[in-house]
Amino acid sequence: MSDIITITLNPALDKSTHVAQVIPEKKLRCDEPTFEPGGGGINVSRALKKLGGSSCAWILVGGPAGEGICNLLEKEGVDFKAIKTRNWTRENLMVMEDNSGNQYRFGMPGPELYEAEWRQCLDDLEKLPEQKIPRYVVASGSLPPGVPDDFYEQLAGVANRKNFKLIVDTSGPALTKAAGKGVYLLKPNLGELAALAGKEKISAMEQEEIARQVLDEGKSQVLVVSLGPRGAMLASKEGISYVVPPTMPQQSAVGAGDSMVAGMVLCLLQGGSLEDMVRFGVAAGTAATMTPGSELCRKEDTDKIYQWLQEQKEKV
Structure with missing residues (x-):
């Protein structure tokens, strides 16, 4: 398996x-x-x-x-x-x-x-x-x-009993009902983050406060908030940080979110830190926007962008 x-x-x-x-x-x-x-x-x-x-x-x-x-x-x-x-x-x-x-x-x-x-x-x-x-x-x-809307919530119950880490990437009632005990990581966008906090919308000024609220309420252990071309915000008990990708020639955004999730879970599996996880996820998501149509990320593009992100981190 x-x-x-x-x-x-x-x-x-x-x-x-x-x-x-x-x-x-x-x-x-x-x-x-x-x-x-x-x-x-x-x-x-x-x-x-x-x-x-x-x-x-x-x-x-x-x-x-x-x-x-x-x-x-x-x-x-x-x-x-x-x-x-x-x-x-x-x-x-x-x-x-x-x-x-x-x-x-x-x-x-x-x-x-x-x-x-x-x-x-x-x-x-x-x-x-x-x-x-x-x-x-x-x-x-x-x-x-x-x-039923609570399918992912039921899945979280299985995660508790079988002791695996559950990552959920969905929207609407399926997302709000999934949030809770048993979910390791949620990947909402800003609109979905607002829904998790019971709000219609939030501003960029509020996003960190709302993310902390969602974590404090136990809706997941880790939040990775997708910010589109601006990258992603990581929120966990260790704090909040941002990953901003380089400007790359874009062809299509189709598959970028799924590529991002793939990059994140692969990095976690390989023992990467949460910050490494988000950097590699953003690299994979950005790489997917460089491909035409519905093509997903390419490894060579992902590795180059991830290396660039690592170098930017070291300069700080």
Whole structure:
């Protein structure tokens, strides 16, 4: 069993293509499409593979798109465990308009899952023998219809009982209900940080105070607040610090968050400090923005940016 398990309840078969111009009421001639396996946890596992790590992606999949995801993961050499669902896995579409450089992303709703299907994920984790318990479980992405908002909260209960560290990257009610005992690390953005504190929005002036409040309330042991192009804020019992990435040529922000999570969990697994974790995570997330379309981070870009961040730390 891998030291890292990622969980994706709402995966997608991502289809991307190019067209000269998006025009209403016209039949548009698109380029040959590219297919990729998608969904939060799946992308974390794929990025881990690119960074030289390994994991086992637990996925709930059904129908032709589900089979396509499994086939693509096999081709990429990503280990996975497929829990079959009766309803078909969704497909998403991304269209790049060549004339303008605009990117159009069409996300489809996930299929409804039956209780026995999503519960199998929890039960299978609960039944793992001691020698196969992972060190980290990354729960990432949205919850499809049929899955209760407290699914990640239930997962945190399993983390307590099985003694693994749970990392949660989600939003909305799934995030606010997950926050609590059993969650090691949360990765909200500023809007999600506000929701964790019961506020509609917060200013940059308040973010440190709110982060301390969330930690004091026991909603997680570590917070990594994503600040977009400005990097990330780390908040833990050791204090608060920031990592600001270098300005790099950007092509697409798709997959940056998942690449960041992959970098962080890999660094933790390798014994890195919390500050090293955030630096490597920001490096991987920034590297992902340098790649076209939905391509994730590249190791060589990630290593170069991480080295730069380390050198900046040493100058301080």
